[in-house]
Amino acid sequence: MQVFGNKLSQRAVRSARRKAARMARRYGYTSDDRVNIMEGQPKAQPPLLGIHPLVPAPGVTEPLKIDKGIVLGTIRMGFGHYRMALALASAAHSRGLIPYWLDFLSFPESPVSKIIDYLDGLYRFGSRLSQRWPLFNNLVWERLTSEFGRPITGTARYLALAEILAQVPKGLSPDTPYVATHPWTAQAAVAAGLTNVVNIVPDNMPLAFHLAEGAVHTVQTASGFLGYRTLREMGITRNEVMKPMSQGNIVYTGHYVDHELVANLEGDCARRLDRIHSGAPRRVLMTIGGAGAQLSKFTAIIRHLRRRILDRSVTVLVNLGDHYSRWAELKQNLTRMRLPFQLWDDDWAGFQDFVARLQSETLGGIFVILHRDTFPAVYSTNLLMRESDVLITKPSELSFYPVPKLFIQRVGKHEAMGAIHSSEIGDGSLETSRMPHVLQILDVLLDDTDLLSLYIDRLLGNKKAGVYDGAYRAIDLVLSRRQ
Numbered sequence: 001m002q003v004f005g006n007k008l009s010q011r012a013v014r015s016a017r018r019k020a021a022r023m024a025r026r027y028g029y030t031s032d033d034r035v036n037i038m039e040g041q042p043k044a045q046p047p048l049l050g051i052h053p054l055v056p057a058p059g060v061t062e063p064l065k066i067d068k069g070i071v072l073g074t075i076r077m078g079f080g081h082y083r084m085a086l087a088l089a090s091a092a093h094s095r096g097l098i099p100y101w102l103d104f105l106s107f108p109e110s111p112v113s114k115i116i117d118y119l120d121g122l123y124r125f126g127s128r129l130s131q132r133w134p135l136f137n138n139l140v141w142e143r144l145t146s147e148f149g150r151p152i153t154g155t156a157r158y159l160a161l162a163e164i165l166a167q168v169p170k171g172l173s174p175d176t177p178y179v180a181t182h183p184w185t186a187q188a189a190v191a192a193g194l195t196n197v198v199n200i201v202p203d204n205m206p207l208a209f210h211l212a213e214g215a216v217h218t219v220q221t222a223s224g225f226l227g228y229r230t231l232r233e234m235g236i237t238r239n240e241v242m243k244p245m246s247q248g249n250i251v252y253t254g255h256y257v258d259h260e261l262v263a264n265l266e267g268d269c270a271r272r273l274d275r276i277h278s279g280a281p282r283r284v285l286m287t288i289g290g291a292g293a294q295l296s297k298f299t300a301i302i303r304h305l306r307r308r309i310l311d312r313s314v315t316v317l318v319n320l321g322d323h324y325s326r327w328a329e330l331k332q333n334l335t336r337m338r339l340p341f342q343l344w345d346d347d348w349a350g351f352q353d354f355v356a357r358l359q360s361e362t363l364g365g366i367f368v369i370l371h372r373d374t375f376p377a378v379y380s381t382n383l384l385m386r387e388s389d390v391l392i393t394k395p396s397e398l399s400f401y402p403v404p405k406l407f408i409q410r411v412g413k414h415e416a417m418g419a420i421h422s423s424e425i426g427d428g429s430l431e432t433s434r435m436p437h438v439l440q441i442l443d444v445l446l447d448d449t450d451l452l453s454l455y456i457d458r459l460l461g462n463k464k465a466g467v468y469d470g471a472y473r474a475i476d477l478v479l480s481r482r483q
Contacts, residue, residue, distance in 0.1 A: 001013050001156065001159070003152055003155050003159075003208075003211060003213055004211070004213055004231065004242075004243060004244070004245050004246075004249070005243040006152050006231065006234075006242050006243050008152070008153055008155065008156050009153055012153045012154075012156040013156045013160075015156070016156035016157045016159070016160040017156075017160050019157065019160065020157075020160035020161055020163065020164060023115055023161070023164065024111070024164055027111035027114045027115050027118075028111050029111035029112075029115075029164050029167070031163075033110070033111065033167045034167050034170040034171060035056065035107050035110050035112065035167050035168045035170070035171045036056065036057040036058065036059070036060040036061070036171050037054050037055070037056070037057055037060070037063075037064045037102070037168075037171035037172060038054070038055060038056075038057030038060055038064060039052050039053075039054060039055075039064070039100065040052065040053040040054065040055035041053075043373075043375065045348055045349075046348045046352075046375065046376050046379070048086070048089075048375055048376070048379055049086065049089045049090050049093045049099060050089075050093045050098060050099060051089050051093075051099050051100075051101045051375075052069070052098055052099070052100050052101065053100075053101045053103070053106065054071070054100050054101060054102045054106070055106060056106070056107050056109070057171070063170070063171055063172055063173045063174075064171060064172050064173060064176075065173045065176075066100060066172070066173065066176050066177065068097060068098055069092070069097050069098030069099065069100050069177075070088075070092055070097060070098075070099060070100065070177045070178070070179055070475065070478055070479075071100045071102050071172060071176050071177065071178045071179070072085045072088055072089060072099055072100065072101055072102060072179050072180075072181065073102045073104070073168075073169065073178060073179070073180040073181070073182070073185030073186070073188070073189060074101070074102070074103055074104070074180070074181045074182055074185060075103065075104050075105060075116055075120070075182045075184065075185060076103065076105060076120070076374050077116070077119075077120045077123060077182060078123070078127075078289060078396070079289055079321065079374075079377075079378050079396070079397075080202055080203075080289075080396050080397035081181045081182040081202065082181075082374060082378045083378055083381075083397045083398070084181040084200055084202060084256045084397060085101070085181040086258060086375075086378060086379055086382070087256040087257055087258045087470075087471040088179055088181065088200065088256065088471050088474060088475060089101070090258035090259040090260060090471065091258070091259050091471035091472045091474070091475045092475050093259070094259040094263075094472075095472075095475060097475070102168070102169075102172075102185075104116055104165065104168050104184070104185060104188075105117060105120075107168065110167065110168070111164065111167075112164065112165050112167055112168050115161075115164065115165070116165075116184070126140075126144065127289075127411045127412070130142075130411060130412070142412070142413040143413075144412075145412030145413050145414045145415075146205065146207070146412070146413035146414055148209075149207040149208065149209030149210075149414070150206075150207050150208060150209075150233065150234060151208060151234055151235065151236055152208040152211070152231060152234040152235065152242065153208075153236060154208055154209065155208050155209075155211055158183065158184065158187055158209065159187060159191075161184065161187075162184065162187035162188045162190070162191040163191050165184055165185070165187070165188035165191070166188045166189075166191035166192040167192075168188060168192075169185075169188055169189040169192040169194055170192040170193075172192070172194065174193050174194055174195055175194075175195055175196060175482075176194055176196065177196050177478045177479065177481070177482055178194050178196060178197045178198070178478070179197075179198045179200060179474060179475070179478050180197060180198070180199050180200060180212070180215070181200045181202075183199065183201075183209060183210045183211070183212055186199035186200075186212035186215050187212045189212075189215070190212055190213070190214035190215055196478060196481045196482060197212070197214065197215035197216070198215060198216050198217075198218060198474060198477055198478045198481075199212045199215040199216065199217045199218070200218055200256065200474060201217050201218060201219050201220075201224065201228065202397055203397070203414050203415060203417065203418055204220065204221050204223065204224050204399070204417035204418045204420070204421050205227075205413070205414050205415075205416065205417045206224065206227030206228050206231075206232055206233070206234070207234075207414060208231070208234045210228075211228075213249075216248070216249060216250070216251060216477065216481070217245075217249060217250040217251070218250070218251050218252075218253045218470070218473075218474050218477065219250065219251075219252055219253070220252075220253065220254060220255045220256060220400055220421075220470055221252075221421050222252060223417075223421070224252075225250060225252040228245065228250050229244055229245050229250050230242065230244045230245075231243070231244060231245065251473075251477060253469070253470035253471075253473035253474050253477070254466055254467050254468060254469045254470035254473060255400035255401070255402075255467055255468045255469075255470045256397075256400065256470045256471045256474065257400065257401055257402060257468040257469075257470065257471055258382055258471065259471070259472075260382065260386075261382060261385065261386065261401065261402055261403075261468075262402070262463065262468050262469065262471075262472075264386065265402050265459060265460070265463050265468070266460065266463075268386045268387075269456045269459055269460055271359075271387075272389050272404075272452075272456055273453070273456060275389060276389075276449050276452060276453065280362050281312055281313050281314055281315045281362065281363075281364050282313070282314055282315070282389045282390065282445070282446045282452075283314075283315045283317065283358075283387065283388045283389045283390070284301075284305070284314060284315070284316050284317065284388070284389070284390050284392060284442075284446070285317045285318075285319070285381075285384050285385060285388035285390070285391045285392065285403075286298045286301065286316070286317070286318050286319070286391075286392045286393070287318075287319040287321070287381045287384070287391065287392075287393055287398070288318075288319065288320050288321050288323055288326065289321075289393075289394055289396055289411060294394055294408065294411070295326050295329060295330060297408050297409070297435065297438075298318065298330070298392075299330065299333045300435055301392065301438065301439070301442065302316060302318075302333070302334070302337070302339070302366070303337060304439050304442070305442075306337055306339060308446070309339060309364070309365065309366060310339070312364030312365065313364075313446075314364070314446060315363055315364050315365065315367070316365070316366045316367070317367050317369070317384050317388060318330070318366065318367070318368045318369070319369045319377075319380055319381050319384060320368060320369065320370050321370075321371070321374075321377040321378065321381075322370070322371060322372060322373070322374055322377040323370075324370060324372070327368070327370060330368070334366065339366055340365065340366070341365065341366040341367065341368055342365065342366070342367050342368070343367075343368045343369075343370070344367070344368070344369045344370065345370050346370060346371050346372045346373075348371070348376050351369060351371075351376075351380060351383075352383075354367065355383045355384070355387060358384075358387035359387060369384070381398075385401060385403045386403075388403060389404060389445075389452060390404050390405070390406055390442070390445050390446070390452070391403045391404065391405045391406070392405075392406045392408060392442070393405060393406075393407065393408070394407065394408055394409065394410050394411050394415060395407045395410050395415045395416065395418040395419035395422070395431050396410075396411075396415055396418065397418075399415070399418030399419055399421065399422045399428065400418065400421075400422070400468075400470075402427065402459050402462065402463065402468050403427075403459070404427065404428065404445070404452055404455035404456065404459070405422060405427065405428030405429065405455075406428070406429050406432070406438065406441055406442060406445065407419040407422070407428060407429050407430065407431045407432060408431075408432060408433070408438055409431065409432075409433035410431055410433075416431060419431035425458065425462055425467065426454065426455065426457075426458030426461075426462075427455055427458050427459050427462060428455070429441055
């Protein structure tokens with residue numbers, strides 16, 4: 001077995017196939033399985049981006065044919081992969097196309113959903129544990145999220161798994177224009193025989209985990225392009241020189257950002273500058289990741305901002321996503337600090353009214369947002385970003401979004417280079433893991449004007465340079481490959 005001309009060891013291939021066979025037996029998979037797919041009804045609330053979900057189709061035998069649209073293959077494994085899929089859906093919608101949403105977890109009776117759910121549970125557990133126990137983070141989690149996915153020999157595991165996951169995209173016509181925002185969904189599509197697959201590579205750290213030979217890969221940065229083009233440091237040892245990808249197997253697109261954020265960036269930045277010059281309360285947005293691992297740090301930041309919150313010189317927005325289990329802890333902490341708050345609990349209409357108020361009113365205090373469904377849980381951050389002055393986040397996929405950013409400690413080493421890239425292009429800070437340093441940078445952003453104004457200026461310059469046009473380019477790429 002080879003990957004881009006680089007031979008995998010027979011030992012690695014045999015081991016991967018044995019593990020995949022055990023997984024198949026555990027969850028009842030057979031090689032004849034195929035998930036039958038049909039177009040479902042678009043969500044009524046919220047009606048996001050013209051998305052049409054793809055759902056199980058009992059009794060259907062013919063593969064689904066997609067005419068005017070593209071299929072987005074994704075998984076809710078963390079929020080980053082969903083976030084990229086929403087950006088691509090937004091770009092497709094702006095082009096007049098129908099984004100068909102193929103979530104591999106939407107087929108609960110299939111072995112595919114059961115396997116992914118099991119693996120996602122391990123990922124969430126490890127993410128939360130890494131933030132709770134520094135020793136586990138340094139000795140285990142940092143290596144698992146970088147070194148474990150780096151060597152090309154490890155792709156044997158993913159290719160063996162792809163043969164099982166392929167039962168989902170087998171329900172699609174082979175010529176379907178298909179964009180994958182998780183490597184498993186790309187590898188599965190290739191294994192299923194799809195011929196027009198674009199593999200959306202996240203983060204900014206080259207890892208063989210993200211490779212899907214047979215698909216065209218896209219990356220968000222020039223350094224990422226070099227790393228994947230040459231398969232840099234993907235050998236068994238870091239000194240091993242790999243056979244590179246061929247020209248055309250990888251494309252630099254720029255950052256994957258939703259149409260609404262790119263098209264309205266100038267107006268959003270103008271409102272930020274107005275708040276700076278008028279002395280209006282600075283707005284801080286804290287958004288929790290898909291594994292729900294940053295709450296203790298958010299609590300420390302809110303405690304530091306307590307005086308500013310009470311005198312209404314700072315407005316704090318906290319998007320907890322779909323993490324209802326973390327709300328009780330945050331509520332208890334806010335109560336102990338004697339800080340009042342307002343909560344939007346699975347209230348999309350009320351939340352949209354609140355966003356509209358942010359556009360036109362001066363609001364102070366703490367506002368907490370929760371949604372049970374993953375779509376609004378993730379997309380609500382997009383709406384809040386446009387009305388915020390500073391986003392406080394781990395260096396996840398949000399590293400690439402056009403909003404001034406303060407990066408706290410990462411949850412996995414694979415996220416590290418996203419913050420480095422953001423700091424270099426000038427729209428965010430370096431990753432800052434120690435809380436005293438986080439609070440120092442935050443004070444500069446909130447009390448002074450120079451650093452925040454610099455970030456805003458660079459956002460506008462980056463837009464002119466096309467840095468944030470990656471979602472449009474990825475959609476154009478898959479359309480150009482239609483036969």
